[in-house]
Amino acid sequence: MNSRRSFIRKATAISAIPTLSSFVNLTQPRLEEIQKEALKKSPTELAEDEDFWSFIKQSYTVSPQIINLNNGGVSPSPKPVQDSLERLNHYANECPSYYMWGIMDQGREPLRENIAKFAGVSPEEIAFNRNTTEALDTIILGMPLQKGDEVILCEYDYPNMLNAWRQREMRDGIVLKWIDLKLPSDDKKALTQPYLDAITGKTKVIHVTHMINYNGQIMPVKEISDLAHKKGIEVVCDGAHTFAHIDFKIPDLGCDYFGTSLHKWLGAPIGNGLLWMKKEKIATVYPLLPNPNPKTDNIRKFENLGTRSFMIEQSIGEALNFQYALGNERKEARLRYLRDYWAKNALAISDRVSIQTSLSKEFSCALAVVGIDGLMGREIAKTFFDKYKIHTTQRTKIDINGSRVTPHVYTSINDLDRLLTAIEYLTKG
Numbered sequence: 001m002n003s004r005r006s007f008i009r010k011a012t013a014i015s016a017i018p019t020l021s022s023f024v025n026l027t028q029p030r031l032e033e034i035q036k037e038a039l040k041k042s043p044t045e046l047a048e049d050e051d052f053w054s055f056i057k058q059s060y061t062v063s064p065q066i067i068n069l070n071n072g073g074v075s076p077s078p079k080p081v082q083d084s085l086e087r088l089n090h091y092a093n094e095c096p097s098y099y100m101w102g103i104m105d106q107g108r109e110p111l112r113e114n115i116a117k118f119a120g121v122s123p124e125e126i127a128f129n130r131n132t133t134e135a136l137d138t139i140i141l142g143m144p145l146q147k148g149d150e151v152i153l154c155e156y157d158y159p160n161m162l163n164a165w166r167q168r169e170m171r172d173g174i175v176l177k178w179i180d181l182k183l184p185s186d187d188k189k190a191l192t193q194p195y196l197d198a199i200t201g202k203t204k205v206i207h208v209t210h211m212i213n214y215n216g217q218i219m220p221v222k223e224i225s226d227l228a229h230k231k232g233i234e235v236v237c238d239g240a241h242t243f244a245h246i247d248f249k250i251p252d253l254g255c256d257y258f259g260t261s262l263h264k265w266l267g268a269p270i271g272n273g274l275l276w277m278k279k280e281k282i283a284t285v286y287p288l289l290p291n292p293n294p295k296t297d298n299i300r301k302f303e304n305l306g307t308r309s310f311m312i313e314q315s316i317g318e319a320l321n322f323q324y325a326l327g328n329e330r331k332e333a334r335l336r337y338l339r340d341y342w343a344k345n346a347l348a349i350s351d352r353v354s355i356q357t358s359l360s361k362e363f364s365c366a367l368a369v370v371g372i373d374g375l376m377g378r379e380i381a382k383t384f385f386d387k388y389k390i391h392t393t394q395r396t397k398i399d400i401n402g403s404r405v406t407p408h409v410y411t412s413i414n415d416l417d418r419l420l421t422a423i424e425y426l427t428k429g
């Protein structure tokens with residue numbers, strides 16, 4: 001197993017590590033020592049420090065028996081987030097309308113400022129909602145498009161968004177232009193050229209997924225946005241899988257609209273999403289759930305959701321604290337280290353194993369798909385669970401056929417060794 005740990009280390013500058021008190025009980029005897037050691041390391045060096053990450057794991061309440069390697073679907077919340085939700089639920093149930101609408105509601109604007117800062121945008125461009133589907137459907141169904149206007153998209157985009165576009169096609173007569181992408185890929189030109197080739201004088205929108213759910217492919221959104229803008233075309237970006245996963249700010253993508261789910265990589269309670277759009281676009285997009293002034297340029301018009309849990313929303317604050325304490329750069333480096341560990345060692349097991357995700361930094365991070373020649377993705381995922389109690393998800397789409405494996409910051413090398421044993425078993429079947 002030691003030979004598996006021979007990845008090249010690349011030292012990079014590191015900022016000071018904030019207190020680890022968010023992660024673990026401060027009475028832990030080795031905590032200070034570990035924190036001191038961690039401070040000396042670059043994110044890539046720290047990524048390999050099992051002691052450090054074993055303390056991070058203590059902030060989670062994940063099952064020690066079932067190994068969860070489907071963190072792409074939805075993430076568990078760390079303990080401080082779970083505690084916050086429980087605490088706020090207790091308050092709310094003492095007098096719901098007073099605590100929710102009178103007290104907790106006052107937290108929304110500071111929360112908007114905090115999350116906007118993390119995302120690198122203005123708070124006046126951020127709306128809270130329940131998930132990526134709601135965020136992007138608001139944009140897709142609300143943006144001004146006429147009969148004959150063209151939208152470019154592909155089959156690897158997420159089905160909910162494709163359904164929204166198809167509904168607009170059905171109702172409004174817009175035209176959907178489908179492009180083919182060859183995945184996996186680490187060829188930027190091959191990933192951008194199909195969008196460029198599909199542009200006509202009628203193209204109004206390009207829909208692009210930042211990280212494709214089927215195999216974890218990261219798309220060159222910035223390049224696609226720059227090409228689109230040269231021709232006056234708007235870009236809608238599905239950021240469900242990348243926010244608080246890879247280290248970026250929304251403006252880095254150059255897109256016009258962005259939606260994400262905060263219950264994925266931020267670890268906020270389930271049912272939290274975020275919508276961002278450029279300030280100048282707000283007035284032109286109709287809200288999905290109308291308010292009295294649907295043409296206002298106030299982003300809050302998208303938050304007229306009716307009664308919902310403010311406790312869930314307000315607990316985003318603790319998830320953000322945890323994210324800051326961990327540091328996005330450190331988190332990304334650990335996730336990539338774990339992904340490399342299992343994927344590269346899986347390839348070494350047998351020629352029957354394929355990794356259907358690019359392993360280069362620019363084009364992937366935690367999500368990757370393992371295929372085994374002669375087996376369907378669902379058979380692989382079933383054996384992982386039935387025999388090894390490893391929870392993954394099957395992915396079968398166009399050229400992708402395998403089990404999608406997604407570790408998290410609480411995943412250990414031991415967990416991944418069990419996965420490698422399972423892969424080895426399947427190759428011998």
Ligand SMILES: Cc1ncc(COP(=O)(O)O)c(C=O)c1O
Nearest residue numbers: 131132133134158213238240261
């Ligand atoms: C790329 C992508 N977009 C959107 C979604 C939908 O997210 P949600 O169900 O939180 O709305 C997902 C869910 O996994 C996804 O993978």
